[in-house]
Amino acid sequence: MEHITLLIGIVIVTALVFDFTNGFHDTANxxxxxxxxxxxxxxxxxxxSAVLNLLGAFLSIEVAKTISSGIIDEGSGIRPEVIFAGLVGAIIWNLLTWLAGLPSSSSHALMGGLIGATLAAVGTxxxxxxxxxxxxxIPALAAPVVAGLASLCATRLTYxxxxxxxxxxxxxxxxxGQITSAALVSLAHGTNDAQKTMGVITLALVTGGALAPGSDPPVWVIASxxxxxxxxxxxxxxxxxRTMGKGITDIQPPQGFAAQTSAAATILASSHIGFSLSTTHVCSGAVMGSGLGRKGGVVRWGTAGRMVVGWALTLPAAGGIAAGAALLAEQGDWGVxxxxxxxxALCGAIWVRSRRAPVDHTNVNGDSPATAEPTGVPGPTAEPAAEPAPVSVPAGVVTTAVRAVAPPPPPAGVTVGSAAEEAAASETPHPTGRPASASSLS
Structure with missing residues (x-):
């Protein structure tokens, strides 16, 4: 029993670590x-957003019930180490997609991890x-479409x-209006996503015998x-x-207001009926819809395509990582x-890699080229520079143009000041109408 209690404690801590990664991974939503x-x-x-996520966690437990007693059969013999492996798969996939700046679904990473670990350890x-x-x-497929269409219509109506x-x-x-709608999205995110971690912790307590099957999350679970x-x-x-705010489309205030309002309505409705919805899918679809809804707006389909590929990979990738972790964790204490x-070790390596090109609140909108993400354009080695060259001008063009119109350098032994004086003197009009030389003026 002591071993089970220790293992449940490890699972609870790991679930809260996942919840933490969910928070910074989905702030963009x-x-x-x-x-x-x-x-x-x-x-x-x-x-x-942080304050409203905390408040939203106390509004409902319907999604938590879907996770704790819906997707996984509590009476199938699943053990805490399997849940631990599922959480490891979700955390690693969250960090990998965060490193790539890819708005993937933390919710699907969690569910993919749980399903993969359960299939590997217990069976179908x-x-x-x-x-x-x-x-x-079905919600994963429908959510971005519904939110996108709602945002498209709202954007056109707004304009x-x-x-x-x-x-x-x-x-x-x-x-x-954006501030108000962003507050609604934050509240909805806390209502939907925080519940997923509540459901996992509740499932671990049930499998460890600390709670009866079908129990609601205790208050301390909700608060943590x-x-x-x-x-x-x-x-x-x-x-x-940065990716969601600048990479999908260029957003103007009316678009931002329409996109966030549509996303908040979709998320809150799904939470009420217990759908374990991906807030990332909803908000990304709403942003794309706002880009299509504005006349002259452009959606960067290359970025959107990368996001869709990431969405498609999330369930199997997190599930595959979790399945491998489950097979190892099933070997006993040494396996766990x-x-x-x-x-x-892997999480530490991802963090170290992220420090090579840090993105924070000072350059999230691309305001600081010195710390921005690498563009892939070759250039000189990094040195301190007072005024960085405009990004839109290819390297070397400005220098070539200046050299083409600038006077040649002064001869050896002539100072810059004397060369400038000679140039000024050569341009001084002579009484006879001929240019005066420096000697004739002295």
Whole structure:
């Protein structure tokens, strides 16, 4: 029993670590458009989002029930080490996609990890396939489409209503609306995503015999999950915020307002009926819809395509990592220890790699070229520079043009000052109409 209690404690800590990564991985869902349009400063935006994520965690437990007693059969013989392996798979995939700046789904990473670990350790009978299809796969396909269409219509309506209004005054109003809608998305994110960690911890307590099957999450579970996701949100997933705020489309305040309002309505409705929805899918679809809804707006389909590929890979990739971890963890204490050590080493390597090109609140909108992500354009080695060259001009063009019109350097032994004096003197008009030389003026 002591071994089970220790293992449950490890699972709970790992679940809260996942909840933390979920927070900074999904901060972009609520705040990317608000930050990119300048409606809120980056630090203020993530602070507000963190508080509302914490409050949202207390609003509902329907999604937690879907995770704890819906996808996985509690009575199938699943053990805490299997849940631990599932969480490891979800955490690693979250960090890999964060490093790539890819807005993938933390929710699907968690469910993919749990399903993969359960299939490897127990078998197909322990996974409720019909619930996976009805409450995971179908919402995954429908959510971005529904949110995108709603955002497209809302964007067009917004621009039509304000077509004769003063653009500067309406922009201020829409920025205020963005703050309100971003608050709704943050609240909805806490309501939906924090519950997934509550469900996992509850499932671990049930499998360890600490709770009866079908029990609701205890209050301390709800509070700890809310605090973990709020802390992760406050630290900010700046890489993904940059991709969602600037990489999909160029967002104006009316678009940001329409996209966030549509996303919040979709997420809150799904949470009410217990759909374990991906807030990333919803918010990304809403941003794409806002790009299509504005006349002249452009959606960068290359970035959107990368995101869709990441979405398609999330369930199998997280499941594959978790399956391998489960097979190792099933070997006993040494197996669980090995999984933990390997996971810590890999997470540390990902963090070290991220420090090579850091993205934070100072350059999330691309304002600081010195610390921006590498563009792939070759250039000279990095040295301190007072005024960096414009990014849009290829290296060497400005230098070549200046050399073409600049006078040749002065001869050896002639100072810059004397050369300038000679040039000025040569241009001084002579009384006879001929250029005067320096000697004739002396």
């Amino acid at each position: 609520a705040m990317a458009t608000t930050i990119s349009t300048g409606a809120l400063a980056p630090r203020a935006a993530v602070a507000m 009978g322990a996974v409720n396939g019909d619930i996976v299809v009805m409450k995971v796969l 039509r209503v304000a077509r004769n209004a003063d653009e500067e005054r309406t922009a201020k109003g829409y920025r205020a 999950a809310g605090l973990a996701i709020a802390l992760g949100t406050y630290l900010g997933g700046w890489r993904i915020i 220890t090995t999984v933990a050590v390997l996971a810590l």
